[in-house]
Amino acid sequence: MVLDIKNLWGCWREKNYLNYKVYFSFMPQSPCIRTATFDDFKRIVELERLCFQREHAYSRRQLRYLLTKAHSMVLVETLDSVIRGFVIVLFRRGTTVAGIETINVDPVFRKMGIGLRLLSAVEDHLRKDGIRTIRLEVAITNAAAIALYEHAGYHQVMLLKKYYHFTHQGSRDAYRMIKRLG
Numbered sequence: 001m002v003l004d005i006k007n008l009w010g011c012w013r014e015k016n017y018l019n020y021k022v023y024f025s026f027m028p029q030s031p032c033i034r035t036a037t038f039d040d041f042k043r044i045v046e047l048e049r050l051c052f053q054r055e056h057a058y059s060r061r062q063l064r065y066l067l068t069k070a071h072s073m074v075l076v077e078t079l080d081s082v083i084r085g086f087v088i089v090l091f092r093r094g095t096t097v098a099g100i101e102t103i104n105v106d107p108v109f110r111k112m113g114i115g116l117r118l119l120s121a122v123e124d125h126l127r128k129d130g131i132r133t134i135r136l137e138v139a140i141t142n143a144a145a146i147a148l149y150e151h152a153g154y155h156q157v158m159l160l161k162k163y164y165h166f167t168h169q170g171s172r173d174a175y176r177m178i179k180r181l182g
């Protein structure tokens with residue numbers, strides 16, 4: 001919903017302060033990107049399952065580790081308190097390199113720029129932390145993710161044969177992609 005200035009001005013002109021108040025209480029919030037907390041864990045698990053088939057998805061245990069114990073940064077994108085996407089970044093100790101572990105957007109909210117906004121927020125945080133390079137691996141079959149990363153300025157530097165191993169679906173090649181932060 002877009003801010004309806006005409007309606008707002010109407011409330012003001014008529015000195016209808018009650019309407020004015022009601023109007024604001026129903027106004028949706030703007031999208032926001034913030035650091036995840038443990039309260040977000042359930043939704044992060046849900047999004048992981050919405051985005052990846054069981055064998056390809058991180059388990060609850062792995063996600064709990066990434067959120068609470070790893071040397072990581074987890075950002076969530078929200079609108080009206082609903083988490084629509086998240087990104088997990090891992091730091092490599094003693095280096096100026098960080099790695100994107102995963103980025104997931106709820107299928108309902110895809111192609112709305114959420115992935116790009118999460119990547120941009122990651123870059124802002126990492127620059128402040130002195131990180132110079134972001135690195136990631138992506139399955140060569142994941143066309144949407146490759147397109148997102150290329151759009152965000154990442155480029156392929158290596159083909160990693162049989163990078164992902166799955167019990168029932170064999171292995172899958174991946175591209176390593178990097179972006180140098182200016």
Ligand SMILES: CC(C)(COP(=O)(O)OP(=O)(O)OC[C@H]1O[C@@H](n2cnc3c(N)ncnc32)[C@H](O)[C@@H]1OP(=O)(O)O)[C@@H](O)C(=O)NCCC(=O)NCCS
Binds near residue numbers: 110116148
């Ligand atoms: C990959 C993913 C995060 C993209 O999120 P998103 O919010 O839909 O992406 P955005 O809306 O920010 O897209 C930005 C750009 O990326 C590219 N892009 C994104 N999705 C695309 C698709 N399905 N096909 C082609 N290009 C796509 C486009 O260039 C797009 O710009 P445009 O809309 O102007 O064409 C989302 O598809 C997803 O969650 N996939 C499943 C999880 C996953 O595979 N994560 C990556 C793990 S490595």
